[in-house]
Amino acid sequence: MSYNLLKGKRGIIFGALNEQSIAWKVAERAVEEGATITLSNTPMAIRMGEINTLGEKLHCEVIPADATSVEDLETVFRRSMEVLGSPIDFILHSIGMSPNVRKKRTYDDLDYDMLGKTLDISAVSFHKMMQTAKKLNAVAEYGSILALSYVAAQRTFFGYNDMADAKALLESVARSFGYIYGREKNVRVNTISQSPTPTTAGSGVKGMDKLMDFANRMSPLGNADADSCADYCIMMFSDLTRKVTMQNLYHDGGFSSVGMSLRAMATYEKGLEEYMDTDGHIIYG
Numbered sequence: 682m683s684y685n686l687l688k689g690k691r692g693i694i695f696g697a698l699n700e701q702s703i704a705w706k707v708a709e710r711a712v713e714e715g716a717t718i719t720l721s722n723t724p725m726a727i728r729m730g731e732i733n734t735l736g737e738k739l740h741c742e743v744i745p746a747d748a749t750s751v752e753d754l755e756t757v758f759r760r761s762m763e764v765l766g767s768p769i770d771f772i773l774h775s776i777g778m779s780p781n782v783r784k785k786r787t788y789d790d791l792d793y794d795m796l797g798k799t800l801d802i803s804a805v806s807f808h809k810m811m812q813t814a815k816k817l818n819a820v821a822e823y824g825s826i827l828a829l830s831y832v833a834a835q836r837t838f839f840g841y842n843d844m845a846d847a848k849a850l851l852e853s854v855a856r857s858f859g860y861i862y863g864r865e866k867n868v869r870v871n872t873i874s875q876s877p878t879p880t881t882a883g884s885g886v887k888g889m890d891k892l893m894d895f896a897n898r899m900s901p902l903g904n905a906d907a908d909s910c911a912d913y914c915i916m917m918f919s920d921l922t923r924k925v926t927m928q929n930l931y932h933d934g935g936f937s938s939v940g941m942s943l944r945a946m947a948t949y950e951k952g953l954e955e956y957m958d959t960d961g962h963i964i965y966g
């Protein structure tokens with residue numbers, strides 16, 4: 682159902698890879714709500730993923746960019762303003778990747794070059810995006826900028842690895858940049874802390890199916906799916922949230938406020954054998 686919440690607004694959506702991607706759902710909802718948008722992802726993701734299909738379906742241009750490259754980001758903003766007109770009203774950063782997770786390096790055996798890449802791709806890119814946009818004066822007064830985070834920024838989750846550090850940095854960047862962008866340009870900057878969601882990035886997290894089940898049992902409203910995350914993003918892009926900035930907003934069915942639920946307690950883990958090495962030591966990494 683459309684409420685025309687983004688009628689006449691222009692947006693840039695980073696990170697749609699395939700139909701499961703949260704950014705994919707946000708792009709569809711944004712257009713449904715009356716926005717015109719451009720899409721961006723890495724050249725490799727554009728080749729391997731399905732973003733061109735989304736571009737055709739929504740009649741929007743796909744602009745290749747590695748979000749760690751300031752030059753690429755400048756291209757995205759300049760081209761988006763050419764195609765959509767300026768200024769831009771909203772931006773979604775829906776980007777995350779950890780080479781350490783991919784290579785199955787545990788948190789007590791990190792490769793530091795890879796850690797640098799994790800932080801650059803998943804967090805510093807958000808700073809680069811905003812710094813580039815601000816220098817180009819690309820964002821409208823009361824424009825809205827969002828990135829997607831996870832509760833592992835606040836509390837330790839088994840297997841989330843160096844992505845926890847990236848999310849903590851991402852949320853800090855949102856506050857620090859949000860202060861300056863708000864003061865100088867009235868631009869809003871927030872992060873949405875989303876439930877575990879079955880996507881390509883999500884499936885990289887160790888024990889994702891069990892984590893999803895646990896979170897679902899803990900959350901009074903159950904896990905929030907990608908479609909409802911898209912709804913929340915639309916509200917944050919709309920004029921209905923003009924005074925919300927520098928916040929980390931939980932969109933998790935209540936998970937982050939629950940200590941223990943009956944449904945989770947009832948299925949309390951019966952043993953840790955699966956997580957032991959041959960000497961019987963538990964592998965915590």
Ligand SMILES: NC(=O)c1ccc[n+]([C@@H]2O[C@H](COP(=O)([O-])OP(=O)(O)OC[C@H]3O[C@@H](n4cnc5c(N)ncnc54)[C@H](O)[C@@H]3O)[C@@H](O)[C@H]2O)c1
Nearest residue numbers: 696698702703726748775776777829877878880881882883
């Ligand atoms: N899936 C979950 O459980 C979950 C939960 C909370 C938060 N999030 C966050 O949501 C965001 C979107 O992830 P998703 O779950 O939709 O998975 P996804 O795999 O569909 O999206 C991740 C995207 O990041 C892009 N990307 C990777 N490296 C990049 C780079 N250098 N430059 C530009 N783009 C790059 C990928 O191409 C991909 O499109 C991420 O920030 C993720 O951490 C996901």
